[in-house]
Amino acid sequence: MIDVNGLxxxxxxxxxGGFTAAAERLxxxxxxxxxxxxxxxxxxxxxxxEKSGRSVRLTEAGRVLARHAVTVLGAIDAAHEEVxxxxxxxAGRVRVMAFPSSSATVVPLAxxxxxxxxxxxxxxxxxxxxxxxxxxxxxxxxxxxxxxxYPGTPEERADLSGLSRVPLLDDEVQVALPSAHPLADHVxxxxxxxxxxxxxxxxxxxxxxxxxxxRRADFDPRIDYATDDYVAVLGLVxxxxxxxxxxxxxxxxxxxxxxxxxxxxxASRREVFAVTTPDLLRVPAVAATLSALRQAAAx
Amino acid sequence: MIDVNGLxxxxxxxxxGGFTAAAERLxxxxxxxxxxxxxxxxxxxxxxxEKSGRSVRLTEAGRVLARHAVTVLGAIDAAHEEVxxxxxxxAGRVRVMAFPSSSATVVPLAxxxxxxxxxxxxxxxxxxxxxxxxxxxxxxxxxxxxxxxYPGTPEERADLSGLSRVPLLDDEVQVALPSAHPLADHVxxxxxxxxxxxxxxxxxxxxxxxxxxxRRADFDPRIDYATDDYVAVLGLVxxxxxxxxxxxxxxxxxxxxxxxxxxxxxASRREVFAVTTPDLLRVPAVAATLSALRQAAAx
DNA sequence: GGTTCGTCATAACAGCTCGTTATGATTGAG
DNA sequence: CTCAATCATAACGAGCTGTTATGACGAACC
Numbered sequence: 001m002i003d004v005n006g007l008x009x010x011x012x013x014x015x016x017g018g019f020t021a022a023a024e025r026l027x028x029x030x031x032x033x034x035x036x037x038x039x040x041x042x043x044x045x046x047x048x049x050e051k052s053g054r055s056v057r058l059t060e061a062g063r064v065l066a067r068h069a070v071t072v073l074g075a076i077d078a079a080h081e082e083v084x085x086x087x088x089x090x091a092g093r094v095r096v097m098a099f100p101s102s103s104a105t106v107v108p109l110a111x112x113x114x115x116x117x118x119x120x121x122x123x124x125x126x127x128x129x130x131x132x133x134x135x136x137x138x139x140x141x142x143x144x145x146x147x148x149x150y151p152g153t154p155e156e157r158a159d160l161s162g163l164s165r166v167p168l169l170d171d172e173v174q175v176a177l178p179s180a181h182p183l184a185d186h187v188x189x190x191x192x193x194x195x196x197x198x199x200x201x202x203x204x205x206x207x208x209x210x211x212x213x214x215r216r217a218d219f220d221p222r223i224d225y226a227t228d229d230y231v232a233v234l235g236l237v238x239x240x241x242x243x244x245x246x247x248x249x250x251x252x253x254x255x256x257x258x259x260x261x262x263x264x265x266x267a268s269r270r271e272v273f274a275v276t277t278p279d280l281l282r283v284p285a286v287a288a289t290l291s292a293l294r295q296a297a298a299x
Numbered sequence: 300m301i302d303v304n305g306l307x308x309x310x311x312x313x314x315x316g317g318f319t320a321a322a323e324r325l326x327x328x329x330x331x332x333x334x335x336x337x338x339x340x341x342x343x344x345x346x347x348x349e350k351s352g353r354s355v356r357l358t359e360a361g362r363v364l365a366r367h368a369v370t371v372l373g374a375i376d377a378a379h380e381e382v383x384x385x386x387x388x389x390a391g392r393v394r395v396m397a398f399p400s401s402s403a404t405v406v407p408l409a410x411x412x413x414x415x416x417x418x419x420x421x422x423x424x425x426x427x428x429x430x431x432x433x434x435x436x437x438x439x440x441x442x443x444x445x446x447x448x449y450p451g452t453p454e455e456r457a458d459l460s461g462l463s464r465v466p467l468l469d470d471e472v473q474v475a476l477p478s479a480h481p482l483a484d485h486v487x488x489x490x491x492x493x494x495x496x497x498x499x500x501x502x503x504x505x506x507x508x509x510x511x512x513x514r515r516a517d518f519d520p521r522i523d524y525a526t527d528d529y530v531a532v533l534g535l536v537x538x539x540x541x542x543x544x545x546x547x548x549x550x551x552x553x554x555x556x557x558x559x560x561x562x563x564x565x566a567s568r569r570e571v572f573a574v575t576t577p578d579l580l581r582v583p584a585v586a587a588t589l590s591a592l593r594q595a596a597a598x
Numbered sequence: 599g600g601t602t603c604g605t606c607a608t609a610a611c612a613g614c615t616c617g618t619t620a621t622g623a624t625t626g627a628g
Numbered sequence: 629c630t631c632a633a634t635c636a637t638a639a640c641g642a643g644c645t646g647t648t649a650t651g652a653c654g655a656a657c658c
Contacts (some may be wrong), residue, residue, distance in 0.1 A: 083345065282345065308648095
């Protein structure tokens with residue numbers, strides 16, 4: 001019934017004291033103002049303006065409208081400003097979840113550059129393994145999840161239906177050997193050559209991948225040590241307690257003097273990507289986060 | 300940019316948690332809501348809603364909008380209510396000006412019935428002679444003026460251009476004579492028969508009318524007494540100090556035992572009417588006042 | 599007091615917004 | 629796996645909302 005333009009015009013008329021002046025202030029033509037007032041009057045069933053010769057005054061109803069117009073237009077301007085701040089990345093919030101080895105490398109880089117570029121953004125971060133982080137995205141508790149899959153495994157595309165996937169990097173799986181290991185000076189290592197070794201398994205998903213690769217190489221790895229912490233894995237390897245498959249990403253932040261890492265032969269990769277919902281893709285803060293992640297992954 | 304319907308819809312979505320429910324609450328079809336949200340998102344350049352499977356949540360920008368929507372819609376509802384009160388005569392203000400003899404009769408009747416019918420109206424009243432009251436209407440200091448003219452006088456339509464005139468009554472001019480006067484038992488009195496009398500003149504305009512009538516009757520009245528107060532005029536007449544022309548309206552409220560009043564022959568009338576501006580005609584309170592005046596004048 | 603300027607009203611018209619109905623796609627549940 | 633519910637899309641029409649062009653009217657100024 002009452003529309004924003006009507007309020008704007010009534011207020012302008014009250015301020016300027018004339019249709020023409022009000023029209024100029026609003027960037028309208030004079031007849032536009034005239035008709036708008038007439039429409040509003042018809043809708044409200046009462047006169048809003050009163051012409052006394054040259055100038056124009058508001059009637060009581062008109063003044064009522066003008067008074068409320070201040071509130072309404074103020075609130076709308078404020079809303080507009082706040083939304084524009086979000087759209088312009090001067091405000092906003094992103095909740096990111098990432099799995100541990102990315103949390104140590106790509107994600108901090110990305111979040112740092114994000115914060116540098118858009119200081120107004122509030123970025124929160126939680127570490128979580130892929131199944132959990134994806135569930136959080138679905139539940140709306142998380143905006144961007146950084147996850148990974150091993151191509152070829154059954155759960156490769158597990159539960160990505162309805163979500164948007166942004167590829168970040170291909171993470172080559174390495175074999176971690178004690179530096180004294182006979183194969184340590186090879187350029188690349190075939191998994192079959194390690195069939196007799198004692199194995200150290202990392203995260204559950206990577207353990208699954210190890211089993212899958214071993215199955216293809218036709219052996220059954222003897223896994224004596226299991227830990228989620230790749231620093232620990234490297235420590236165990238360095239101590240000569242076994243060998244391990246380690247995602248290349250881990251090695252960006254974790255090294256060990258007594259451990260050498262060699263690519264697998266044939267190469268095996270895990271895919272690291274970011275996940276969000278299609279809707280959130282259009283949220284500027286989310287889009288900026290994804291962009292920062294992609295850039296950080298590329299470097 | 301942001302329109303009221305958009306805010307209404309966003310708020311409904313936030314409250315109901317779904318497009319369909321929001322559409323039902325607003326009396327819209329579901330696609331209407333869908334498109335409205337899309338439009339608003341396009342205009343604002345950011346997503347406002349976020350679908351997680353079946354239900355729908357607001358994004359941060361959406362929540363910003365919903366929060367301000369409370370303010371905006373509240374103010375608009377309030378404005379609507381206040382304007383409706385004015386339009387429905389539950390509120391409003393009328394400023395009335397009237398000349399003295401009407402102030403004593405028609406106008407009190409009219410204002411009383413107006414107040415009875417619409418207690419919410421604020422009616423203010425000021426006594427003023429026609430030239431002054433008309434100027435006040437033009438200046439916007441008065442909404443309704445009750446005035447009169449003597450038909451035929453040069454200033455008959457004086458300064459009514461651009462104003463709206465509502466006829467109230469035809470007020471017959473009477474001759475006031477001492478009861479002992481030789482013509483007191485006549486049914487009507489010709490002005491020429493009073494050519495030799497001493498005259499008492501009322502208000503300036505009526506004095507002008509007396510002079511005009513006398514000119515037509517071909518004599519020059521000897522005016523020895525002049526007063527604006529018709530009670531005084533009647534007192535002077537009763538004391539036998541002279542005769543006077545008295546508007547019939549005056550006699551509705553003022554009588555004197557020793558004064559008889561007789562119609563003029565030929566009859567002479569003054570027209571009593573209400574005046575306002577064309578714009579104010581559409582102000583409900585003004586229209587109601589005019590209507591009350593017309594009714595009061597008819598009785 | 600006539601003339602001229604400024605202001606508002608009106609008419610005709612074009613574009614687009616804003617609804618509708620009908621239908622499709624996707625998700626969650628039994 | 630099927631079904632029900634929800635949102636998205638398409639097509640379309642009414643009506644609003646501006647525009648320009650022109651008229652009417654009042655005010656100010658020679």
